[in-house]
Amino acid sequence: MHSQTVVIQNTAGFHIRPAQLFTEKAVQFQSTILIKPEGTATVADGKSILNLMTLGLDKGSVITIEAEGPDEAAAVAELSELVESGFGEE
Amino acid sequence: MTTETIEQRLTGLGVSEGIRIGRAFVYKPLKLDDIKESKTDQPDEELARLEQAKAQCALELGELIERAKLTLGEEKAAILKGQISFLNDPAFYPPMQKLIQNEQWSAETAVRRTVNQVAGLFEAMASEYMRERAADIRDVGGRLMTLLVGHQGARLSDITSEVIIVADDLTPSDTVQLDKQFVLGFVTRIGGKTSHTAILANSLGIAAVLGLGSAIEQIQHGEELIINGSTGECVLYPKESTKEDFAAALAAEQKEQESLNAYRELAAVTKDGFSFEIAANIGTPQEAAGLLEKGAEAIGLYRTEFLFMSASQMPSEETQFEAYRQAAEAMQGRPVVIRTLDIGGDKELPYLQLPEELNPFLGYRAIRLCLDQKQLFITQLRAIIRAGAYGNVKIMFPMISGMDEWRQAKALYEEARQQLISEGANVGEAIEIGIMIEIPSAALMADRLAKEVDFFSIGTNDLVQYTVAVDRMNEKVSYLYDYFHPAVLQLIKSVIDASNKHGKWTGMCGSMAGDPLAAPLLVGLGLHEWSMSPSAIQRIKQTVRKLERSACEQLTERLLDLDTPAEIRSELEAFLKLQQ
Numbered sequence: 001m002h003s004q005t006v007v008i009q010n011t012a013g014f015h016i017r018p019a020q021l022f023t024e025k026a027v028q029f030q031s032t033i034l035i036k037p038e039g040t041a042t043v044a045d046g047k048s049i050l051n052l053m054t055l056g057l058d059k060g061s062v063i064t065i066e067a068e069g070p071d072e073a074a075a076v077a078e079l080s081e082l083v084e085s086g087f088g089e090e
Numbered sequence: 091m092t093t094e095t096i097e098q099r100l101t102g103l104g105v106s107e108g109i110r111i112g113r114a115f116v117y118k119p120l121k122l123d124d125i126k127e128s129k130t131d132q133p134d135e136e137l138a139r140l141e142q143a144k145a146q147c148a149l150e151l152g153e154l155i156e157r158a159k160l161t162l163g164e165e166k167a168a169i170l171k172g173q174i175s176f177l178n179d180p181a182f183y184p185p186m187q188k189l190i191q192n193e194q195w196s197a198e199t200a201v202r203r204t205v206n207q208v209a210g211l212f213e214a215m216a217s218e219y220m221r222e223r224a225a226d227i228r229d230v231g232g233r234l235m236t237l238l239v240g241h242q243g244a245r246l247s248d249i250t251s252e253v254i255i256v257a258d259d260l261t262p263s264d265t266v267q268l269d270k271q272f273v274l275g276f277v278t279r280i281g282g283k284t285s286h287t288a289i290l291a292n293s294l295g296i297a298a299v300l301g302l303g304s305a306i307e308q309i310q311h312g313e314e315l316i317i318n319g320s321t322g323e324c325v326l327y328p329k330e331s332t333k334e335d336f337a338a339a340l341a342a343e344q345k346e347q348e349s350l351n352a353y354r355e356l357a358a359v360t361k362d363g364f365s366f367e368i369a370a371n372i373g374t375p376q377e378a379a380g381l382l383e384k385g386a387e388a389i390g391l392y393r394t395e396f397l398f399m400s401a402s403q404m405p406s407e408e409t410q411f412e413a414y415r416q417a418a419e420a421m422q423g424r425p426v427v428i429r430t431l432d433i434g435g436d437k438e439l440p441y442l443q444l445p446e447e448l449n450p451f452l453g454y455r456a457i458r459l460c461l462d463q464k465q466l467f468i469t470q471l472r473a474i475i476r477a478g479a480y481g482n483v484k485i486m487f488p489m490i491s492g493m494d495e496w497r498q499a500k501a502l503y504e505e506a507r508q509q510l511i512s513e514g515a516n517v518g519e520a521i522e523i524g525i526m527i528e529i530p531s532a533a534l535m536a537d538r539l540a541k542e543v544d545f546f547s548i549g550t551n552d553l554v555q556y557t558v559a560v561d562r563m564n565e566k567v568s569y570l571y572d573y574f575h576p577a578v579l580q581l582i583k584s585v586i587d588a589s590n591k592h593g594k595w596t597g598m599c600g601s602m603a604g605d606p607l608a609a610p611l612l613v614g615l616g617l618h619e620w621s622m623s624p625s626a627i628q629r630i631k632q633t634v635r636k637l638e639r640s641a642c643e644q645l646t647e648r649l650l651d652l653d654t655p656a657e658i659r660s661e662l663e664a665f666l667k668l669q670q
Contacts, residue, residue, distance in 0.1 A: 017403035
C-alpha cells in the first residue's frame with residue numbers, strides 16, 4: 001500500500017473538470033485508489049467522478065491518496081502531482 | 091375524446107415572440123418515481139436487461155452529442171458528455187448491479203433507488219453548481235429508465251409536423267432532439283424569463299409561454315391550442331370566434347413583420363441623406379447566423395459572458411476562438427465588436443469562485459477582474475485576435491472607469507498579440523480597440539480617452555444606473571431609471587462630441603439604441619453606430635428613414651434645455667407623430 005497526503009490547489013476546488021482529469025488518470029492504473037479527506041471518516045473511490053465531486057473539497061482541503069496494487073507507487077506519485085499542480089488550471 | 095369542450099383561457103409568462111396556433115404535443119418523459127418497486131426471482135435476467143439498457147443509453151447519448159455539436163455548440167455537447175461519464179462511474183452503475191444481485195430488486199427498482207440516492211447527495215451540497223449537477227444525474231437516470239421500461243410515450247425526435255410542445259420543463263438534452271422547423275412554440279409548467287427554454291426560444295424565434303403551473307394538465311395531446319408568447323395567454327378548445335380573432339391578430343402581426351422586412355435591405359439613412367450604422371447585440375455565435383438577413387450591418391456587441399456561464403469549466407482558448415470565429419465569418423466582413431468578459435459576483439461562475447460582495451455592481455467584475463486575472467484575460471484576447479484573421483473583428487473593454495485601466499488593458503492586448511506573432515500564429519491586421527462608456531467617470535473624461543481609444547460604445551443600461559444612482563430592478567425606485575434623464579443626455583452628447591473632435595466614432599449598445607422614441611435625439615446628437623436586439627432593427631430603420639437630420643438637430647437643442655425626462659419624452663412623441 002502506498003499513500004501520500006496532498007493539498008487541493010485550485011481556486012474553485014474539486015469541481016467537475018479536476019474530477020474528470022483525476023479519474024481519467026486514476027482508471028489507467030490497476031491498483032484500487034482511495035481518497036481520504038483529512039479529519040473525516042469518509043473514503044471515496046478515486047475512479048468515481050461522482051464520489052469525488054460529492055466530497056465537497058475546496059481549495060486548501062487536505063486529502064490522502066491511497067493506492068493498493070501492482071502499480072501503486074506510480075499511481076500515488078502521478079495523482080499527487082496532478083493535484084499539486086492544480087490540474088493545470090490558472 | 092370529449093365531444094363537448096368549453097373554451098379555457100390560461101395565463102403563464104410570455105417570454106418570446108407572439109401568436110401561434112397549432113396542435114399540442116404533450117411531452118411527458120418517464121419519471122423515476124412513477125415506477126413501482128418490485129423484487130425479482132431472476133436476478134441474472136434483470137442484470138442482462140440493465141446491461142442492455144445501459145449500452146443503448148450510451149449509444150443514444152453518443153448520437154445526441156454529435157447532433158448537439160452541430161445545432162447547439164460545444165458547450166451543450168459537454169453537458170451530455172458529462173452524462174456519459176456518469177453512466178460509466180463506479181458510483182452509478184455497479185451499485186445498481188449490487189442491488190439486483192444481492193437484494194433481488196428488479197432492474198427498474200435498482201435504477202430508481204441508485205439515481206435518487208446519488209442525485210440526493212448532490213442536492214444536499216452547499217454549492218449551487220453542485221446542486222445543478224443533480225439535474226444531469228436525474229436526466230441520464232431517466233433516460234436509462236425509459237430504455238429499460240420500453241416507455242413508448244411521445245418522443246421529441248418523433249415530431250414530423252408543426253406542433254406546440256407542452257411539457258413540465260425542457261432540459262438541454264430534450265431540446266437538442268428537436269427539429270426546429272417543426273416547433274411553433276413551447277408551453278411549460280415551470281420556468282422563467284432567464285430559463286434555458288426562454289433563452290433558446292428567443293434565439294430561435296419560437297413562441298414560448300412558461301410557468302403555466304398545474305393548469306397545464308388540462309392540455310391534451312393533439313388538441314388545438316392558441317398561445318401568445320408576448321402576453322402569456324393560452325387558449326384551449328378555442329371557439330370559432332376566438333380562432334377568428336387570433337387568426338386576424340396573427341395576420342396583422344405577420345403583415346407588420348412583412349412590411350418591416352422591407353427595411354432589411356435598406357439603410358438607416360435620413361431624408362436629407364445622412365446614414366447611421368445599424369448593428370445587432372448578440373450573446374452566442376449561433377445568433378450571428380441570421381443577422382444579415384434581418385438587416386444588421388454589423389454586430390455592435392458580442393457579449394462573451396454566455397460562453398463562460400454555460401460551461402462547467404473555464405472555456406479554453408480553442409473553444410473561445412471557435413465561437414468568435416463563427417461570429418466573425420457569419421458577418422462576412424462586416425464589423426464584429428467583441429466585448430471582453432463582463433461578469434461579476436451577481437452571476438455565479440463556480441470555477442472562478444468570485445467573492446461574495448455587498449455591492450457587486452460596484453465591485454470586482456468585468457475589466458477589474460480581467461486585469462487581476464491576467465491569464466484568463468490574455469487567453470480571451472488571444473482567442474479574439476486569432477478570430478480576427480477570419481473577419482472584421484474589434485475589441486471593447488467593459489466598465490472602464492479611467493485612463494489607467496484603459497492603458498493596462500490595451501497593454502495586455504499588445505502582449506497577447508506579440509505572443510501570437512512570435513508563435514507564428516495567423517493574426518491578421520491590427521484590431522480596433524475601444525471601450526464601453528457606462529461609468530460616469532469615463533464619460534466625464536471622454537475627451538482625454540478619445541485621444542487614445544479607437545471608439546466608444548455607450549452602455550446606457552449601466553450608465554443610467556450609475557449616473558442616477560438607481561437599481562433598475564428595485565421596484566421602489568425604478569421609476570427613476572430613465573435614459574431620457576437630462577444628465578444622461580448631457581453625458582451622451584459630450585461623449586459623441588469628444589469622439590468627433592478626435593476623429594473617432596461612438597456607438598451605443600444599450601436598449602436606448604433600439605427605442606424608436608430615442609431615434610430623433612440620437613440622429614440629432616450624431617451617434618454613429620446604433621446596436622440593438624435584432625428584433626428592433628427593422629423598426630429603427632423605418633423610423634430613421636422618416637427623419638431629417640437638420641430638424642432632429644434643432645429638436646435636440648431644445649430637448650437638451652428641458653428639465654425632466656417626462657418633458658423630453660412628450661416632445662419626442664409629438665415630433666415623431668409629425669414625421670411621415
